[in-house]
Amino acid sequence: TTVAVTPDGERLVTASWDKTARVWDLETGAVLRILEGHEAEISAAAITPDGKRLVTTSQDKTARVWNLAVTWKLERTLGSGDLKSAITDRVYAIDFSPDGKHIALGSGEPSRGGEIMIWNVADGKLLKNFIDVHSDTVFGLEYSPDGKHIASASGDKFVKVTAVNEGKIVRVFEGHTHHALGVSWLPHGRQLVSVGADKSVRHWNFELGER
Numbered sequence: 308t309t310v311a312v313t314p315d316g317e318r319l320v321t322a323s324w325d326k327t328a329r330v331w332d333l334e335t336g337a338v339l340r341i342l343e344g345h346e347a348e349i350s351a352a353a354i355t356p357d358g359k360r361l362v363t364t365s366q367d368k369t370a371r372v373w374n375l376a377v378t379w380k381l382e383r384t385l386g387s388g389d390l391k392s393a394i395t396d397r398v399y400a401i402d403f404s405p406d407g408k409h410i411a412l413g414s415g416e417p418s419r420g421g422e423i424m425i426w427n428v429a430d431g432k433l434l435k436n437f438i439d440v441h442s443d444t445v446f447g448l449e450y451s452p453d454g455k456h457i458a459s460a461s462g463d464k465f466v467k468v469t470a471v472n473e474g475k476i477v478r479v480f481e482g483h484t485h486h487a488l489g490v491s492w493l494p495h496g497r498q499l500v501s502v503g504a505d506k507s508v509r510h511w512n513f514e515l516g517e518r
Contacts, residue, residue, distance in 0.1 A: 417462065
């Protein structure tokens with residue numbers, strides 16, 4: 308019965324006698340969303356100037372306001388979730404590289420080993436797997452601001468820093484008396500902080516390798 312195009316020109320909205328409105332991708336022609344709720348034919352539709360909302364009117368004597376914000380959809384899954392999965396155990400930590408091209412995951416079987424895996428965002432391929440960084444599960448990790456290192460915190464009580472390109476451990480910080488659970492770099496990249504199940508927050512100097 309009526310059509311409307313979002314201000315950015317990327318989506319088309321159609322309203323119909325079948326009581327629904329549909330949101331289409333103008334480039335691909337794919338249906339992005341089906342908006343259901345009216346009890347009779349939709350007679351008119353309009354999109355707000357900012358493109359965030361759609362208003363429809365119907366023979367059911369109502370006007371409805373819909374949120375057109377982009378809906379999230381699953382793009383890909385890393386690992387298969389079964390015994391053949393490249394990820395051997397539960398994943399507790401995840402971080403994007405600063406350029407957004409890679410994803411680092413921290414996992415590992417409790418008391419047996421902790422691993423850091425790096426995946427390519429574009430195609431979901433496993434790029435690197437550092438399996439000997441820790442002797443227990445990795446609970447926290449974070450890329451350094453320049454993307455050259457990954458700091459990790461583990462159930463083995465250690466905080467370690469690994470060079471991304473070489474996979475070499477360049478710093479080992481010891482001091483937590485229980486599981487090290489999280490780690491984060493300061494913005495300048497010269498220091499980092501960690502938290503642990505020992506109820507402590509510890510501040511480390513990356514350049515000097517000491518607390």
